[in-house]
Amino acid sequence: MNNPTPPKHITLIGVGLIGGSFVLDLKHKGLVTSVTGIDLNRDNLERAIERKVIDVAFNQITTEALAGADLVIIATPVSTLPTVCHQLSDVLDRHSVLIDVGSTKQSAINSFQKYLPHHLPRCIATHPIAGSDRSGALAAQFGLFQDKKLIICPHGQEDTESLNWVSSLWQAVGAQTHQMSASEHDSIFAAVSHLPHVLAYAYVNQIANHPKGQVYFDFAASGFRDFTRIASSHPDIWTDICLENKNSLLALLSGQQAQLARLATMLENGDTDALHRYFEQAKQARDAWAALQ
Amino acid sequence: MNNPTPPKHITLIGVGLIGGSFVLDLKHKGLVTSVTGIDLNRDNLERAIERKVIDVAFNQITTEALAGADLVIIATPVSTLPTVCHQLSDVLDRHSVLIDVGSTKQSAINSFQKYLPHHLPRCIATHPIAGSDRSGALAAQFGLFQDKKLIICPHGQEDTESLNWVSSLWQAVGAQTHQMSASEHDSIFAAVSHLPHVLAYAYVNQIANHPKGQVYFDFAASGFRDFTRIASSHPDIWTDICLENKNSLLALLSGQQAQLARLATMLENGDTDALHRYFEQAKQARDAWAALQ
Numbered sequence: 001m002n003n004p005t006p007p008k009h010i011t012l013i014g015v016g017l018i019g020g021s022f023v024l025d026l027k028h029k030g031l032v033t034s035v036t037g038i039d040l041n042r043d044n045l046e047r048a049i050e051r052k053v054i055d056v057a058f059n060q061i062t063t064e065a066l067a068g069a070d071l072v073i074i075a076t077p078v079s080t081l082p083t084v085c086h087q088l089s090d091v092l093d094r095h096s097v098l099i100d101v102g103s104t105k106q107s108a109i110n111s112f113q114k115y116l117p118h119h120l121p122r123c124i125a126t127h128p129i130a131g132s133d134r135s136g137a138l139a140a141q142f143g144l145f146q147d148k149k150l151i152i153c154p155h156g157q158e159d160t161e162s163l164n165w166v167s168s169l170w171q172a173v174g175a176q177t178h179q180m181s182a183s184e185h186d187s188i189f190a191a192v193s194h195l196p197h198v199l200a201y202a203y204v205n206q207i208a209n210h211p212k213g214q215v216y217f218d219f220a221a222s223g224f225r226d227f228t229r230i231a232s233s234h235p236d237i238w239t240d241i242c243l244e245n246k247n248s249l250l251a252l253l254s255g256q257q258a259q260l261a262r263l264a265t266m267l268e269n270g271d272t273d274a275l276h277r278y279f280e281q282a283k284q285a286r287d288a289w290a291a292l293q
Numbered sequence: 294m295n296n297p298t299p300p301k302h303i304t305l306i307g308v309g310l311i312g313g314s315f316v317l318d319l320k321h322k323g324l325v326t327s328v329t330g331i332d333l334n335r336d337n338l339e340r341a342i343e344r345k346v347i348d349v350a351f352n353q354i355t356t357e358a359l360a361g362a363d364l365v366i367i368a369t370p371v372s373t374l375p376t377v378c379h380q381l382s383d384v385l386d387r388h389s390v391l392i393d394v395g396s397t398k399q400s401a402i403n404s405f406q407k408y409l410p411h412h413l414p415r416c417i418a419t420h421p422i423a424g425s426d427r428s429g430a431l432a433a434q435f436g437l438f439q440d441k442k443l444i445i446c447p448h449g450q451e452d453t454e455s456l457n458w459v460s461s462l463w464q465a466v467g468a469q470t471h472q473m474s475a476s477e478h479d480s481i482f483a484a485v486s487h488l489p490h491v492l493a494y495a496y497v498n499q500i501a502n503h504p505k506g507q508v509y510f511d512f513a514a515s516g517f518r519d520f521t522r523i524a525s526s527h528p529d530i531w532t533d534i535c536l537e538n539k540n541s542l543l544a545l546l547s548g549q550q551a552q553l554a555r556l557a558t559m560l561e562n563g564d565t566d567a568l569h570r571y572f573e574q575a576k577q578a579r580d581a582w583a584a585l586q
Contacts, residue, residue: 079565129514149512191500192513196520199496201575202552206545207484208578217582219442220485221422223526225586226519227489231579233516235572239565246560252499253557257550259495264546267539272372272532279528282494285501286524289510293518 004168006031007070011096013061013084015039015048018101018128019075020140024053025173028142038065039137048137061087069096071169078102079240085115097122097162103189103237104244105153105182112155121159124166125182127151127189128175135234146174153182190248197238198249199256200231297461299324300363304389306354306377308332308341311394311421312368313433317346318466321435331358332430341430354380362389364462371395372533378408390415390455396482396530397537398446398475405448414452417459418475420444420482421468428527439467446475483541490531491542492549493524 010026012019015037026032037054038061039045045057058065061084066072072092074084081100092098098119100108105125112123129149150170154163167177180188207213242249266275303319305312308330319325330347331354332338338350351358354377359365365385367377374393385391391412393401398418405416422442443463447456460470473481500506535542559568 129512148514151512187505188509188512191503191505191509192517196496196516198556199492199553200520201572202549202556203489203492204575204579205571206548206552208574210484210548212480212484213578216481216484217578219422219444219481220582221441223489223523224485225583226522227493228579228582229519230516231575232583233572233576235569235576238572239569242560242568243563243565246563250557250560253553253560255499255503256495257553259499260492260546260550260553263491263495264543267535267543267546270536270539272536275535276528276532278498279494279526279531281501282497282524283526283528285506285510286497286521289513289521290518290525 004031004165004172006033007097007169008032009034009036009068010071010073011036011038011066011069012054012073012075013038014074014076014080015044015054015137015140016075017135017139017141017144018130019073020048020053020137021130021142021144022073022075022101022128022173024140024142025145026169027052029172031169031172032071036065036069044137048140051137051140053137053140061091063091066091066093066096069093071166072096072098074098074100074102077237077240078104078107078244081108081111082115085111089115089119092116092119094119095122097124097166099124099126099166101126101128103127103193103241105151105185107244109153109155109182120155120157122162123155124158124163125153125155126166126170127153127185128170135237143174145170148175150175150177151185152177152179153185154179155182186245187248190245190252194238194241194245194249195252195256197230197233198242198253200228201238204228204231297324297458297465299326300390300462301325302327302329302361303364303366304329304331304359304362305347305366305368306331307367307369307373308337308347308430308433309368310428310432310434310437311423312366313341313346313430314423314435314437315366315368315394315421315466317433317435318438319462320345322465324462324465325364329358329362337430341433344430344433346430346433354384356384359384359386359389362386364459365389365391367391367393367395370530370533371397371400371537374401374404375408378404382408382412385409385412387412388415390417390459392417392419392459394419394421396420396486396534398444398478400537402446402448402475413448413450415455416448417451417456418446418448419459419463420446420478421463428530436467438463441468443468443470444478445470445472446478447472448475479538480541483538483545487531487534487538487542488545488549490523490526491535491546493521494531497521497524
């Protein structure tokens, strides 16, 4: 892979784990000379400047904050994309390449198409598969994307040069880039990411709301710890993702209800063989997955 | 704590992760001089001898295998307890203290009471909270119980001396001992251990059975990995546990169904505030738990 043409200047909208880690790595590799950060949270902006994630801070999307940006990264919660793109429509430099890094891609492309129709050749929808239950500028870290997957969802109107350049920047920070349609992306991540998050939240709430919940928590151990880790994820981010991808998620929740009904029937019937087969099948599938990681 | 009176000789029935790790630690600390292992699996017995987990191997419960045991440990899947206790009733030395280490305690005590009524003063139901998705003699390891909880469920007919001695042995390998009734134990562990296991199995099966399941697995990442770790647990062990504790588990499965129905309604209605509060409540409960670990 050739080194990507470096972006001289980046404007990062939403200074958190994902965007912050991306610009940290690009700086570290000499691929960016300066980063302007835009964030509503002034404390977060101060943290980001202290940690040299960004060099200049704004708390609004203004012409000044966007001026001269070779790359603009939208890394705010996914529900804000319509507003952010609407605001950008007045101030985005004609030559800036714009990407988002959100977890739902049909909604991102909808916002690009609706609010930035003339800029579409330079709008690229991307999603780095590198989550964490931590958030904010302090969570930004070097190497977050090394050997992680990065999905690009072409909308059909981007120019090849912009798409390839964005792809090469993500590869430069270690990501393995994949392309797929936004609808395929959204159904895949509803299944392997959004659904487990809501199941973990639902499970923790059941225990927390139980009259003996506090005693239960006292005896929770390592299985509980791992199973519920994603229930510590940020509610703002996940409320948005679930609502933006609610159709896929509702279908999967219904599928999960059907699995639990099957399980309840096997338990009620004391059907040892069926239950064993059910557990065995899950173990084999999970072990096969783990062996490839 | 005074050092416990060492057991000179232990007979371990079921040579796997839990029993194997317990006797390894007791040997290491000089608290046992020899261990007889009983297991149906000859390969497993060979591994256990090679690794010096046990010194002598039998594949049946016989007078010879039980002779002279100061402590007998039943560490077989919980559904086998009736059979094991029944077999022990003919061959157990009068002076042997008998413990089990299974994850369901009402069923263990039922077996003690039914098959070993005259031995009850020396039968102690214990449960070390130290799981793993690995199993078998090769999984046995030093230090597995260090700083882990160990539950003793008195049935009311044990003699104090036996109970205290068993407690001191577990403390000697680093465990923190707690006492509670078997019914309280079973409801707690249905909530914090058995339910998450079946939910993880159900989730993995839903994805594995989906027409696009293999593509989905390709993009599963760290959230998926942790959420599904316990779906790699041994089906034999978990089929047993779930059936032995099915009443508690069915009530909790029904509770989980209710949580998922609530979630689906919030998503269908696009109720951002309710969904956010729901996720926020779960995050706070989970973070509060994690802060105490």
